Amino acid sequence: MKLVTVREGERHSIGIIKDNQVLHLAAIHHLYVSSDHNEVPAFLSDMKIFIEQSDKSLPYTTELVNFYENIEQKGESGYQDAAIPLAEAEILAPLSQPEKIICVGLNYFDHCRETGMEPPASPVIFSKYTNAIIGDKQAIELPVNSKEVDFEAELAIVIGKEAKHISEEDAEDYIFGYTILNDISARDLQFTDGQWIRGKTADTFAPIGPGIVTRDEIRGPHRLDISLTLNGEVMQDSNTSNLIFSIPYIVSFLSQSMTLKPGDVIATGTPPGVGMGRDPKVWLKKGDQLAVTIEKIGTLSNPVMDAEK
Known part of the structure; x- marks a missing residue:
């Protein structure tokens, strides 16, 4: 469904x-x-x-x-x-008030290379808050305190039942389905602060949707084409087969530290092609149009506008 x-x-x-x-x-x-x-x-x-x-x-x-x-x-x-x-x-966004929005950073080898960072030995985890959630066709707002706002197409997991201390082998049983998340990031804030929260969870920085596809319809989540276009030009084009840490591993890994609840959203990382990895760098601007497409899930589209002061 x-x-x-x-x-x-x-x-x-x-x-x-x-x-x-x-x-x-x-x-x-x-x-x-x-x-x-x-x-x-x-x-x-x-x-x-x-x-x-x-x-x-x-x-x-x-x-x-x-x-x-x-x-x-x-x-x-x-x-x-x-x-x-x-x-x-x-x-609207399929979920407006999940208890947790958990994101995995640096989870594609090529994305690590373009950012100049070493592939991590274990998942790099950060979070977004519900103030960042918007749905399909809703506008991403450029914060007044950032001039380097970037895009990141990501496959997202939606947790289906409470999960604590679960094994990698059992992890799939705890997944309800999958959706799309665009991990919008203010890079200047992200790296100036020394930690990622402020640069990652500004208002409208978590477009999600357009819907949730139940697990039974996506039996091969590690074989999905994933792409992002900016004003019709392909910027990211990869496949979830290139994930460093698998979906069952991520769910199990997180459950060892925190109890995952139904409706929790876990973004699994972005492939190469983000704006900060380009020469010259590409930052979002007013009037841009973003579209993230993931095979079997659909397309999440969002315009870009200036935030009201």
Whole structure:
């Protein structure tokens, strides 16, 4: 399944992308139970709850999608509100309040070389905060205190259940799915400070989305093409087969120190081609358009603008 969070007026709702449409699960739920007054399960309105209750939410979502496909095949009328064209949907960040956004730095050999850093002996870990989260089509804001803002296309893991002290062999069982994260970075702040937090977690510095693809649809997460374009020009073009530390290793490694919770997001590092590694260097500017594409997941697109002073 490709799950998204969509805005319906003042409410948020969970949707499924299918055949260039977004199926509104709450609307289909009302059709399914034949009552507008039937209470919508909480997991159909909040992605974090959906993930926490995936033992119930995933089977029920399958029921709803099958039901909708059956009535659609019969050509029954009156169900137009249950699906809208993908191009018309207002898709938000799939998760707005994960407990943790954990990022792995220097996790592609070629990226280490372009930054002039040695490949690490163990994962380099830093974090972002929820103030940095934006969704597809939302604008990245250039901070007033930085002139060297960069881009980093990354495959991100979404944790599905609580994980503590788990083995590498068992790690996959704790993954709910995968999404895209663009690790926007203010390089001047990152390296002036001597640690990375301020340069990594400014407002809007964690575009995520457009959706979460469940684990069952991505059986080979280490064989995915990953690319980033800036104003239509390819800047990053690689494959997750080039990761230094594998996804199971990362999940296990982190779980030895911290309890991972459902909905936690782990960005797995960026391939070569970032702006700071180029000659001349390429920094983001007002009016730029970024697009990150990962095979089987989709494309996360964001414009760039100046932050309001």
